[in-house]
Amino acid sequence: MDVLTEILYPAVEEAKGLLETDKLQPTPDSPLFGDGGLDSMGLVRFIVLVEERIEDATDVALTLASDKAMSRRSSPFATLGSLAEYIQECLTEEGYGG
Amino acid sequence: MDRPVTLVTGTRKGLGRYLAERYLAQGHVVVGCSRDASDLAADGYHHLLADVADERAVKAIFAFIRKDLGRLDNLINNAGIASMNHTLLTPLATVDRIFDTNVKGTFLFAREAARLMQKRKYGRIVNMTTVATPLMLEGEAIYAASKAAVLNLTQVLARELAPFGITVNAVGPTPVKTDLIRSVPKEKLDALLARQAIPRFGEPEDVANVIDFFLRKESDFVTAQNIYLGGVA
Structure with a gap:
């Protein structure tokens, strides 16, 4: 599965309406948080959208804001691209091969 | 569909059963859950089996609500257990069991409910505390402590969830x-x-009267509150 095009870009589209923000752009280097990205509550709500979409697409219930994610030197929540890589890694760990 | 969707935990018997029937009678769609099957069969009632501290089972309840009902207006975190025992004789397994159901269960349902509710910027969450906490009842140390945790959880959740139009009371x-x-x-x-x-x-009815008040649309300026019944303060 291509996480960017199948999960994250549709979530960006949904976020436009739900979070009333057009800060996120459907590109891998679009920053998620801070300058050019979402504020902290926006990020929380965006992660909820993403987790729902992952579950709908794969039947895997991931918790993205885990201790593992938070303790990394480079945050998975920096850009859409880094988040996509992290999600792919988590799905592989969960045994999802689709 | 404009029927409010109300989730009540612990609906197989007791207060939870009463609340499920009450809100069904008021026209709500009610989702109930318990560890064992329920014999409540009514139009608009959905019963799911779950231990409230089992994250996977709880997530399955919310997946059902999200996909099949599309919204959640109210959560009543009713499920709770108690165990009367002197501290000197209380097994740690009892402590785990009480905290799992009363604290972890309340947290899990509130978290998952808020994830759904925040999309519509509307929600009512009601938790259950107990007079055993302010009365500091001997023999109820763990039960009272678990509900003290629920009270504090209620107050912090109220602040965290206020930006999403969700009130949290007890x-x-x-x-x-x-x-x-x-x-x-x-x-x-x-x-x-x-x-x-x-x-x-x-x-x-005494308990439901307070819950009714918290659930009212007009109660949108009432959050982080806890009402003890019977004149206990």
């Missing part, structure tokens, strides 16, 4: 004649009632 019943107090000796109950301003057993 009601603290006096003893109500349900299975929860079945094993409490009569003299203990009499002594407890004597400490209330209004010394009688609570009725399910």
Whole structure:
């Protein structure tokens, strides 16, 4: 599965309406948080959208804001691209091969 | 569909069953859950099996609500357990069991409910506390402590969820004649009632009256509140 095009870009589209923000752009280097990205509550709500979409697409219930994610030197929540890589890694760990 | 969707935990019997029937009668779609099957069969009632502290099972309930019902208006975190015992004789397994159901269960349902509710910027969450906490009842150390945690959780959640139009409140019943107090000796109950301003057993209607108030659309400026019944403060 291509996480960017199948999960994250549709979530960006949904976020436009739900979070009333057009800060996120459907590109891998679009920053998620801070300058050019979402504020902290926006990020929380965006992660909820993403987790729902992952579950709908794969039947895997991931918790993205885990201790593992938070303790990394480079945050998975920096850009859409880094988040996509992290999600792919988590799905592989969960045994999802689709 | 404009019927409000109300999730009540612990609906197989006792207060939870009463609340499920009450909100069904008021036209809500009610989702109930318990560890065992329910014999409540009514239009608009959905029963799912779950241990409230089992994250996977709880997530499955919310996946059902999200996909099949599309919204959640109200959560009543009713499921709770108690165990009367002196601290010197209380097994750690009892502590785990009580905290799992009362604290972890309340947290899990509130978290998952808020994830759904925030999309519509509307939600009502009601938790259950107890007069055992302010009365500092001997023999109820772990139960009272678990509900003290629920009270604090209620107050912090109220602040975290306020930006999403979600209110979080709690009601603290006096003893109500349900299975929860079945094993409490009569003299203990009499002594407890004597400490209330209004010394009688609570009725399910007393609890529901407070919940009704918290659930009202007009109660959108009421959050982080806890109401003890019977005149316990």
